[in-house]
Amino acid sequence: MALVELRGVSKSFSKGEETITPLDNISMDIEEGEFISLMGPSGTGKSTLLNLVSGIDRPDAGTITVDGTDVTKLSRTQLADWRAANLGYIFQTHNLIPVLTAYENVELPTLLLKLSSAQRRQRVELALEAVGLSDRANHYPRQLSGGQEQRVGIARAIVAHPKVVVADEPTGSLDAETSDQVQILLQRLNRELNITMLMVTHDSNVAAIATKQLILDRGKFLARAEGAAR
Amino acid sequence: MIGYVLKTLWRHRTRTLLTVSGAAVAMFVFCFVGSVQEGLHRLTTGSDADRSLIVFQENRFCPTTSRLPEDYATKIREINGVRDVMPIQVWTNNCRASLDIVVFNGADPIQIQKSRPLTLVSGSWQQFQSQRDAAIVGRNVANRRGLKVGDQFSIGDISVRIAGLFSSTVPSEENLIYTSLAFLQYARGLNAAGLVTQHEVQLTDDADPDRVASEIDSKLRAGAVATKTRRKGAFQASTLSDLVDLIGFAHWLGYACVGLVLSLVATTTVMSVQDRIKEYAVLQTIGVRPLTTMRLVLTESTLLCLVGGVTGTLLAMLALSLGGFAIGAEGATIAFRPSVAQAFSGSAISLCVGVISGLPPAIQASTISIVHALRQS
Ligand SMILES: Nc1ncnc2c1ncn2[C@@H]1O[C@H](COP(=O)(O)OP(=O)(O)O)[C@@H](O)[C@H]1O
Ligand SMILES: [Mg+2]
Numbered sequence: 001m002a003l004v005e006l007r008g009v010s011k012s013f014s015k016g017e018e019t020i021t022p023l024d025n026i027s028m029d030i031e032e033g034e035f036i037s038l039m040g041p042s043g044t045g046k047s048t049l050l051n052l053v054s055g056i057d058r059p060d061a062g063t064i065t066v067d068g069t070d071v072t073k074l075s076r077t078q079l080a081d082w083r084a085a086n087l088g089y090i091f092q093t094h095n096l097i098p099v100l101t102a103y104e105n106v107e108l109p110t111l112l113l114k115l116s117s118a119q120r121r122q123r124v125e126l127a128l129e130a131v132g133l134s135d136r137a138n139h140y141p142r143q144l145s146g147g148q149e150q151r152v153g154i155a156r157a158i159v160a161h162p163k164v165v166v167a168d169e170p171t172g173s174l175d176a177e178t179s180d181q182v183q184i185l186l187q188r189l190n191r192e193l194n195i196t197m198l199m200v201t202h203d204s205n206v207a208a209i210a211t212k213q214l215i216l217d218r219g220k221f222l223a224r225a226e227g228a229a230r
Numbered sequence: 231m232i233g234y235v236l237k238t239l240w241r242h243r244t245r246t247l248l249t250v251s252g253a254a255v256a257m258f259v260f261c262f263v264g265s266v267q268e269g270l271h272r273l274t275t276g277s278d279a280d281r282s283l284i285v286f287q288e289n290r291f292c293p294t295t296s297r298l299p300e301d302y303a304t305k306i307r308e309i310n311g312v313r314d315v316m317p318i319q320v321w322t323n324n325c326r327a328s329l330d331i332v333v334f335n336g337a338d339p340i341q342i343q344k345s346r347p348l349t350l351v352s353g354s355w356q357q358f359q360s361q362r363d364a365a366i367v368g369r370n371v372a373n374r375r376g377l378k379v380g381d382q383f384s385i386g387d388i389s390v391r392i393a394g395l396f397s398s399t400v401p402s403e404e405n406l407i408y409t410s411l412a413f414l415q416y417a418r419g420l421n422a423a424g425l426v427t428q429h430e431v432q433l434t435d436d437a438d439p440d441r442v443a444s445e446i447d448s449k450l451r452a453g454a455v456a457t458k459t460r461r462k463g464a465f466q467a468s469t470l471s472d473l474v475d476l477i478g479f480a481h482w483l484g485y486a487c488v489g490l491v492l493s494l495v496a497t498t499t500v501m502s503v504q505d506r507i508k509e510y511a512v513l514q515t516i517g518v519r520p521l522t523t524m525r526l527v528l529t530e531s532t533l534l535c536l537v538g539g540v541t542g543t544l545l546a547m548l549a550l551s552l553g554g555f556a557i558g559a560e561g562a563t564i565a566f567r568p569s570v571a572q573a574f575s576g577s578a579i580s581l582c583v584g585v586i587s588g589l590p591p592a593i594q595a596s597t598i599s600i601v602h603a604l605r606q607s
Contacts, residue, residue, distance in 0.1 A: 056515055056600040077519050084517025091604075095512045099237035111231070112517045156516070 001068075002029035003196055004053060004164060009062035011048055022048050024219035025062070030164070035190040035197045037210035044216050046200040050166045053198060054087050055079040067163050084112040088157030088195075090167035094149040096141040102128065102152045103137040109160040127155040130193070131185060147178030151185065158189060165189075167199040171206050183209050231522075235529045242502065246534065249498040253491045253538025253580070254545065260487040261546035261576045263480050266557070268572060269401065269564040270477050273470075278347065278400045279463025283431040283443050288456040291469065293320035293561040297425045298455055300411075305453070306429055309445050311437025316341045319414040320427040322561045323385055327473055331558035332371065332385055334407045336414025337430075342366075345432060348403065353379040353394025362413055365390035368404035369397045370565055373554030383407075388417050401565035402466075405556040427561075430462070469562040477564075488579060491535060496587035499531040503591035510595040511603035520596040527595050531588025532581065539580020547573050 006028045012021035022045025030036055038046050051057035052064055055071040056079075064071050066086060074082055083089075088109075096105045106127050110120045128134050131151035141149055150170065157165050170186065171179035187209045189195045199210060207213050215222040239246045273279060285306065287296035303315040319336035339359040342348070351369065358364045367377055372395045377383055381392045390409055398404050415422040431446070433439055443459040450457045460468070467474055503510070510523055518526075547568035549555075555566040 051601050054515065056604075077521065080514060080517050080519040082517075083515065087517075089515050091512070095508070095604075097234070097509060097512070099241050100234065104233075108513075109516050160517075 003032040003034075003067055004028075004030035004198075005063075005065045006053070007063045007065075009049075009052060009059045009064060011045070011052060011057070011059050022219065023052075023059070026219065026221070027062075028214075028221060030196060030198060032163075032196055033190075033194045035187070035209070035211040036199070037207035037213045038198065038200045038216055039202065039204065039207050039213065040216035042202075044218065046216055047168050049216070050168050050198065050200060053164070054089055054166055055083055056089075081112075084109060084160065086163045088160065088162040088165035090150075090154055090157045090165065090170045092169040092172040094141070094153035096149055096152055096156075098141050101138050101140055102133060102144065102148075102155075105141070105152055106155045106159050109156060113160055123159050123161075124155075127159040128152075130158065130189065131155045145178070147174055147181055150174060150178070150182055154182070154185060154189070158193070158195060163196060165195050165197050167197065169200055169202060171201065171203065179203075179206070231526060232529065235526060235533065238502070238506070239530065239533065245498060245501075249494055249534050250538040250541070252494045253535055254542035256487040256490045256494070257539040257542030257576055257580060258546045258549075259542075260484045260579070261543050261572055262550070262566070263484040263487070264572050264575065265546070265550055265566045265568065266477055266564065267481055267484075268569060269556075269566050270467075270470075270474060272400075273402055273562075273564055274463040274467045276400070276463075279466070280439065280461055281433050282462045283433065283439060283446070283459050284462050284465040285429040285431060285446055285450075285457050285459045286427075286465065288458045291560055292325040293322060293427045294325065296427050297422065298427070298429065298457065299453065300424050300426050302450060302453065302457070303429055305449060306431060306446055309442060309449065311434050311442045311445075312431055313434045314341070314345060314432040316345060316430045316432075317411060317426040318428050318430055319411055319422055319425075320561045321386075321388060321414055321417065322558075325560050327557065327559040329555070329557055330374065331405070331556065331563055332375075332407065333405065333558065333561050333563060334365075334388065334390075334409055334414055336409045336411045339408075339410050342408050346403065346408075347399045348396040349398070350394045350396050353392070355394070358393040358408075361391060361393060362410065363390050364393035365407050365409045366394040366396050367392055368406045369395055370401075370404040370554035370556055371407060373552070374556075388414075401567045402556075402563050404554075405558065405563040405565055431459075466562045469560045470558075470564065473557060473559055473564070488583060491539065491580070492583050492587050495531050495535045495538075495584060496590065498534060499527065499588050500591045500594075502530065503527055503595050507595065507598060507603050508606055511598060511600045514596075514600050515604070524592040524596040527592035528585055528588040531591070532584035535580050535584030535587065536577075539583070540577050543573055543576030543580070546576070 009023055009026045011023040012019050040046055052059050106124045110123055128137055131154050133151055171182050183206055190197050201207050287298055290296040300317050303317045306315045316337050321334040323332045343355050358366050377392055379392055383390050439461050446459045447457050550566050550568040556563045
């Protein structure tokens with residue numbers, strides 16, 4: 001059984017008169033430890049797919065099972081608890097809380113788990129170390145560069161040791177150099193910490209770091225070359 | 231999490247400060263109005279108001295126009311249910327409604343000490359009883375006028391030497407100045423030898439006040455001057471009737487203040503939440519529960535309201551205790567005193583208003599579509 005299983009998932013939106021169905025009866029599996037990149041034209045439902053897997057949106061039909069839990073059956077509160085324990089979300093625009101320091105931003109998810117304060121501190125320090133920002137712990141987001149902010153966002157997504165991390169165009173708003181740093185970081189997290197990842201990107205260079213590349217077009221997946229240099 | 235709320239408030243400190251000070255001003259006014267109401271309520275209730283009677287000249291209102299024979303006291307004393315009678319000469323600097331009214335009550339010093347619920351906070355009874363122009367001054371008047379023992383105090387044609395300052399369990403008493411009866415009767419311009427303004431009647435424990443009152447009036451109808459006898463509370467309320475209406479109206483002002491705080495804090499919280507709706511969506515994506523999200527917003531609004539409201543309440547209590555404010559007319563006064571009940575209701579109302587004003591934005595923040603909020607740039 002795969003870690004993430006989508007079966008017959010459909011999702012449509014109504015825009016006034018018009019109804020658009022970006023995801024129409026989609027099925028896919030993500031194995032534990034896999035790093036999947038998802039490309040495709042804009043507006044095909046890539047973000048929608050991530051949102052469904054994260055349980056911040058609900059499908060119109062189908063089931064989404066993560067590690068044996070059907071997330072489509074959970075209430076809003078149960079979903080929140082489930083996300084706190086199982087899911088990391090990396091946004092395109094980091095979305096850090098501006099009034100909190102880098103350390104406090106990374107600490108947030110751990111406050112939702114039953115941890116001692118020593119365990120909490122250790123996790124936050126490890127996560128900041130993993131993204132190479134231990135020396136920026138007490139900086140506020142506005143005192144960090146775009147790449148550093150995104151790395152804090154990544155630390156926040158992995159600090160709770162989630163089963164799955166989803167990333168929606170994590171390098172989308174970074175320049176080429178910082179984008180490279182973030183790519184290397186994501187690849188390292190997958191290889192060294194064995195984090196299962198589902199990443200949406202526009203950039204085929206970025207997609208190439210994944211172990212499996214998928215293209216979503218008109219509601220269907222097209223598989224591309226398996227595994228980059230793993 | 232409380233740290234997050236505090237930091238958020240601090241980030242918009244101008245807005246926070248304006249809201250907090252607005253809430254403080256409104257709750258200050260609320261407590262002030264409340265203490266006036268309380269003062270009025272105290273005046274017309276309690277054993278002093280209910281268990282003593284005031285005998286006044288019929289159809290007269292201002293103390294200068296009521297002139298009763300002093301020896302009516304002997305006749306009143308004969309009536310069943312009367313424990314004691316104290317003839318009182320009243321003098322006031324102002325018969326109309328005023329905020330700085332000075333009221334002298336002249337009566338037998340020994341009777342004053344025995345029958346009024348007074349405690350000297352400084353000075354001595356002995357000196358009050360032995361000196362002709364000695365006066366004891368209520369704490370409120372002393373505060374307002376800056377008087378202390380040994381001072382000479384003159385107003386109009388009257389000049390007294392202050393022999394003591396007193397506090398009283400009946401707050402309106404603290405607006406009075408007591409002198410001996412003879413001193414006031416012979417004061418220039420009064421020419422009241424043998425006459426007094428009113429008789430204050432103490433009842434026995436089992437007497438029916440209304441029966442005794444009508445007996446007094448019918449007995450004295452045969453005398454030189456007809457009288458009208460009422461319970462002290464009713465007497466004071468009717469003397470102050472113009473003010474009573476006004477004060478009754480003022481309680482709407484109090485409600486308006488609460489409404490003001492409500493809309494002020496609600497506006498600030500709604501603005502704050504709408505500015506940061508994406509932040510709440512991010513928090514919920516991370517795994518913060520909807521109910522916790524709601525609590526965050528409620529904490530924000532409650533903090534604003536509570537800090538402002540409690541500050542305003544405390545300032546009002548401070549002003550009331552230091553200012554010695556009173557409003558009076560025709561020789562009767564209403565004291566504005568701080569009270570625990572008032573401080574408590576001010577704080578409790580701030581708390582409730584804080585929670586209520588935060589509810590709509592709290593519900594909004596916890597029920598938004600996360601995806602929709604995240605898509606906003
Ligand atoms: N909340 C929404 N309301 C209405 N339409 C939406 C909503 N979310 C997405 N859509 C529409 O669904 C389609 C897929 O959106 P999205 O998943 O964001 O595409 P992608 O990430 O592949 O660019 C788009 O046409 C978009 O306009
Ligand atoms: Mg997208």
